[in-house]
Amino acid sequence: MTLWATSIVAAATILAGVGLLLALQYSTRRDLDAIAAQRVSYVSSLAEHGRLRGLIPSTGGEADVVQVVDTSGRVLASSDSEVRPGSRSGFPHPLPSGLLDGHPMTLHNLAGIADGGDFRVRARPVRVDGRPATIVAAVSLAQSERTLSSLVTALAIGIPVLVALVAWTISLTARRTLRPVDTLRRQATDISATDLHRRLDLPDSQDEIHALAVTLNDMLARLDAASAAQSRFIADAAHELRSPLTAIRAQLEVLARYPDPERDPLVAGALLEDTERLHGLVEDLLALARSEDPAPRGPHTVVDLDEVVLAEVRRQHGLTGARVDARGVSAGRVRGDAEALRRVVRNLLDNARRHAARQVRVALAEHGGSVELTVSDDGAGVPPEDRTRIFERFTRLDEARSREAGGSGLGLAIVATIVTAHGGTIHADQDPPVEEGGLGGARLVIRLPPAGRPD
Structure with missing residues (x-):
């Protein structure tokens, strides 16, 4: 993270530095070109009004030089008192065509102009005493180049220092930020399968x-x-x-x-x-x-749950003297493992048969967006405080649910696990009393999503 962030900061800083240099260079040259243009206009005005003399009056600038040269490159007038009329001009002859077209240019190493060096130059053709001539104005780039050189030096020193400072700051911040993660890692490494009761220390920050x-x-x-x-x-x-x-x-x-x-x-x-x-x-x-195996045990297909219920009801008739009432079974289709759902129905009926006195009632209907299977008996029922516990493994509530009665304490745990795996719910309740049309004993209710409901 430090390398990535530092690289971005370094690239952005370098681009900003280069942009600053280019902008400063452009601004400086534009100002120098404006000075040269002003000098050319001034001298052109003197020539037009016949007031041009061998020494061109100075405007107070020490870095600008103006000369009027003829077609042979001889000086007709100059702002430099040391340059006499008729002497050879320090500007190249002939001048570059771009200058004569009115475009400013940079001319390098002009040894015969002022103290020499690089200059921004403008030129304009005029007529002096009826003869063709050219006004050439030059402004020295020495000060501008010194300013740019100082800026380059400052950037060359400042950018590495800034990048190093940013890298150090990011690295320090990252280490401090990730220190709690390393603490969590060490604590997690120390926790083995025999001490899963241990917990990790929570950091103070709410992040x-x-x-x-x-x-x-x-x-x-x-x-x-x-x-x-x-x-x-x-x-x-x-x-x-x-x-x-x-x-x-x-x-x-x-x-x-x-x-x-x-x-x-x-x-x-x-x-x-x-x-x-x-x-x-x-x-x-x-x-x-x-x-409880997370891998699917069988294909999930559409199952007619009513057919499964009626088949298991017929099986129960030969196992018990208790009468099984299946008149409340209507159509109900679910999606799941047919064999697992068959075991759910069988375990529910086996459980009800063991605890029923004379009658077991089974109902199946689809309403309220779910398929509801209800198995009731006329036994002693389940106390309210135990209606959740009966779905745990090896749970027996009384003598009626003892080993001698044939129960292993796993039947309802299997039912609850299969129903949950099919996206359903199961709960135990008390069936209404006989005078209200119920059986008065335990009632187990399963709700499963219908086959037509999308995932």
């Missing part, structure tokens, strides 16, 4: 670096929460898997050490039940891991 530190702290908070959730998940999964494995191992040890033809079939049945529960838990863990 973009402060906003960066706040953003990084928010990211660390999310990583800390995710790491803690992962650790809890691993611990809960290990606990849940240990219970059926311990039961299976104990029963296998009994079979191996104390064989009994009358008891062995009963133990085998219990082993099969524990194995099925273990299999279901592993399937739920795998489904939860897949639902």
Whole structure:
């Protein structure tokens, strides 16, 4: 940044210096040309009125020289008293054609004019005593050249000093500005996966670096929460898997050490039940891991959610004595992973079936810009303080939601993850009492964007 900014300042300063020199040179030469033109006009007036003598009166300027020369380059009159009439002129003969056309010019190294050097020269043809002649006025460039030389020297010294000062200032400012960033970098380097609870120190200034530190702290908070959730998940999964494995191992040890033809079939049945529960838990863990995978698990297509619901309702009829009322199911189309949405409906119905006394009610409708799926039961319901917690992993609220009832505590967590991935929402509520047309138990409501809504 210092090099970039310094280069721009240096280029701009050099351009400004060159522009100043050119402007000063132009202004100076314009003024000198005006002086020469004035002298030419004055001498021309003298010639026209017949008052021109060998010595042209001076106007008080020490740097201007005027001569009237004839066609052979001889001096007829001069403002310099040391130049006698009839002597050879110090101006070149013949004069450049541009001068005779009235254009001012710079003539270099005129040794015979005044003290010599460079001059701005103007000329005008006249007639003196009936003979053709030329008035030549010259103004020395010595003072102008000294002024420009002094300015060039000042710029040659001043511009590098100015650029160096700018570079130092920018470098110092940049280092001070980026110092909090380096502090944040060192602190972030010291934070490892085992101490995600640490946070970066916020700088005092309320600027973009402060906003960066706040953003990084928010990211660390999310990583800390995710790491803690992962650790809890691993611990809960290990606990849940240990219970059926311990039961299976104990029963296998009994079979191996104390064989009994009358008891062995009963133990085998219990082993099969524990194995099925273990299999279901592993399937739920795998489904939860897949639902949280950011990579898409399947193609997102238009899904007729009503067909999925009715298919799962038919499946439930053979699993429970509770009656499933699906008369409130109407058309509803969403866009998503058909297999994942099927698992959502299945988990909701399995959850309602486990807690229902006699009846489960399913409703599906599209209104209010969303497709709403509602699953209600006539069980004990969910207390208001637990209506958010039931969507967390391994959550069981009472004995009705125990392992013996078949729940792993993962079903609703899987539902919530899949619904969120599909851009929807889920919440638990209390179904209206029976006298108001409801079932009085828990009611789980899912809202998904319809298939026709643009992304």
